[in-house]
Amino acid sequence: MAELGERFTRDLTIRYVAVLAVLGVLSLLSFVGLARSIASAEDGLAQVSLSGNQRMLIERTAFAANRLAVASGPERAASLEMLTDSLERLESRIPALTEAALALPLLPGRDIADGPARQISVDLARFLDLGHRLVAHAQGLDHDDPDLAALSAAAAGPLLEALDDLNLRFREASEDRMRELMVLQGAALLVAMGVLLVSAFGVFHPMVERLRADFTERMNVENELRDSEERLRRILEESPIGVSVSRRRDGRIVFANTRFAEILGVSREQFIGAPARENYVDETQRRAVLAELRRHGQIDGAEVEFRRKDGRPFWSLLTIRSTDFEREPVNLAWIYDITERKAAEQQIFLAAKVLDTLNEAVMITDAANKIIFVNPAFSAITEYSRTEAVGNTPALLSSGRHDGAFYEAMWSELLSKGSWSGDIWNRRKSGEVFPVGLSIVVIRESNGLVSHYVAVFSDITHRKEDEARVWRQANYDALTGLPNRSLFLDRLSQGVQQARRDGKSFAVMFLDLDGFKAVNDRLGHAAGDLLLQRASERLSDCMRGSDTLARLAGDEFVLILHGIRGREEPALVARKLIDQLSLPYDLDGSVAEVRGSVGIALYPDDAEDEAGLIARADQAMYAVKRRGKNGFLFASDLVPATSAEVT
Structure with a gap:
């Protein structure tokens, strides 16, 4: 019995040890399986969070880029910082996302490259490139920027679909791994139950202890799962x-x-x-x-x-x-x-509508003076379409009538005062040159750097024509088209100043038509007016382009001869004038004859100011009339009047 008891004890011990060994192995497998379950769950959550964060960063990037296009001042700087930060964070997580995608199990007959995830890395790289390009030219960014439109389209299109598909695959893969591990755990449990049934009579107590240990482990797993859920809550909370x-x-x-x-x-x-x-x-x-x-x-x-x-x-x-x-x-x-x-989109919409309805042309350029916007009135006035204008510089409208000094002065005032306004000549697409009233304003950022120039102009052709007509009416004789007294006095003043500055001489000649009153009385005022027109034409033919011929009143004319030397040139011109005036006039079927009396005063010999020259030439002209008319006389040749003549 002792040997039997000993053998029974030995056999029981062997079985007990064997059961313990089996249970130990199964317990170890169960623990490993549970550990893998926990690790798999955490990995799945991390992958889901990673893809979700990427999606959020894409949306944040798109929001920052759109906000940057419409913002200004400090808000624009904050938008640029948000955009840069989103791009850096997005780029830093691409390797982890790609590694997680490649680790996904293959589907039957295809691999992870199928579906929306095919171009996930390429699309993210393209999205990042668009974002970096926007950052690079953030200073000139606006809502019409093609890179901004492409980035917004990517943020609302296939790229997000691919991330959502990848997120779903992560979830499915995590669930698959969990199911596999649960099956393995179930199998281990069944084996353990079988071992318990076989050794129920011999090793019941050790098995109860083992089960109690298993329950404890399960409690720990559940606690860890709850901790995992709490971590997920914290992720969502933040x-x-x-x-x-x-x-x-x-x-x-x-x-x-x-x-x-x-x-x-x-x-x-x-x-x-x-x-x-x-x-x-x-x-x-x-x-x-x-x-x-x-x-x-x-x-x-x-x-x-x-x-x-x-x-x-x-x-x-x-x-x-x-x-x-x-x-x-x-x-x-x-x-x-x-x-x-x-709200920003609404403001932009309203601003665009206002610009579209303006009658004045509006042109906006960037800091490099490249045109980025024109309104419909611009195209109507200049004949250049928006497509033709955008990307060019305002030199597109240059007429060639303004020299470099004009533009240097304009830019100097514009940059120093922040604005410039004035009249300027532009050229339409057809080549027609036309005047515009132009106003330019400088738009600066918060740091003082120029961001844009805004130019508003309108066609002032009719205004210029009206001004020219008023000016001509005020300065030219309506009957003959010659300068009137006002313009003559202005040119005489300029002549005195120039001659005084250059040390040169010029002549003032007074001319009166002899016999004009008789023609006017005999043939009528219409014929007299026609005679004055014909006489002014003959006088103009005797003048140089640099000289001035004006009609003072009635039949009185006055001439300014510039750049003369001595008395020979005025005398030659006076003889020519008298000869031309003495030729017969055909006045619509009637013939008339007049002569001319000319008085000549020289600067500075006879006088050094305007009034003196006019008075001296007038005196000389009347002296010719007293002597018999139809001739000329220099003021310096006048004989001082006697007391009888004065009386």
Whole structure:
């Protein structure tokens, strides 16, 4: 019996040890499996969070770029900083996202490169390139920029779809791994139960202890899972985008992060448990969202209007996904407040409409003086379309009538005072030169650097024509077209100043028509007017282009001969004038004859001022009339009058 007992004890001990060994191996496998489950769950959450963060960064990048295009001053600097930060964070996480995607299990008959994830790395690289290009020319960025349009399109198109698809694959892969590990765990449990049944009579107590240990381990796993869920809550809580979770069965909110409550203007305690429908601006808006959700099963970046706690409506980008939360079907919603962006878009729209309706041409250039915008009035006035103008410089309109000194003075005043206005000549596309009234304003950034130039101009051709007509009426004789007394005196004053400055001489000649009154009385005033016109033509033919011929009044004319030397040139001109005037005049069938009397005063010999020259030439002309008319006399040849002549 001792040997039997000893053998039984030995055999029982062997079986006990064997059972313990088997149970130990199974326990080890179970522990490893649970550890892998926990690690897999954490990896899955990290991958989901990674792809979600990338999506958020893409949306943040697009928002910052669009805000940069319309912002100014400090807001523009903040938008540029947000854009740069988003691009850096997005780029830093691409390797991890790519590595996680490559680690996904292959699908039957295809690999991870299939579907929207095919070009995920390429698309992200292209998106980053667009973002960096926008940062590079942020100073000249506007809402019409093609890179901005491409970046916005990428942020709302296939790139986000690819990230969503990759996110779904991460979730599916995590779930697959969990299922595999659970199957392995179940198999280990079945084997353990079999071993327990076989050794129930011999090793019941050790098995009970082992089971108790297993339950303890499971409790630890559950605690770790709860910790993992808490980490996920913290991730959502710290998200810069509003996040809420609402039950699908009754629509009540069971979770909301701080940002979500801030956007709606309520405390989180007031928010939790409230119906999600109360946040929509009206029932129509809510029904539209529900219809979209039923039709597609999700919502991606929809512009939806909500209402804050104080009743004020606001616009938001809404994204909804269906999932499970605390073992219950829920809708996971992300919202991003875009009220400022919508207001900016409205202001831009109104400004564009105003510019389109202006009758004045508006041209905006960047800091390099490249045209970036023109309104319809610009095209109507200059004949250049918007496509032809944008990208060129204002030199496109140069008429060639202004020299370099003019433009240097204009730019000097523009940069020193911040604005310039005046009249300038431009050239239309057809080649026609026309005058414009131009105003230019400098737009500067907060740091003082020039960002844009805004030019507004209008066609002033009719105004210039009116001014020229008024000026001509004020300075030219209406009958003969010759300069009148006013213009003559102005030119005489200029002649005195120039001659005094250059040390030169010139002559003033007074001419009166002899016999004009007789023609006027015999043939009538119409014939007299015609005679004056014909006489002025003959006198003009005797003049040089640099000389001046004017009609003072009636039949009196006056001439200024510049750059003379001595008395020979004035005398030669006087003889020629007298000879031309003495030829017969054909006055519409009637013949008339007149003569001319000419008095000549020389500067500075006879006088050194305007009044003196006029008086001396007038005296000489009347002296010729007293002597018999039809001749000329220099003022210096006048004989002093006697007392009898004066009387």
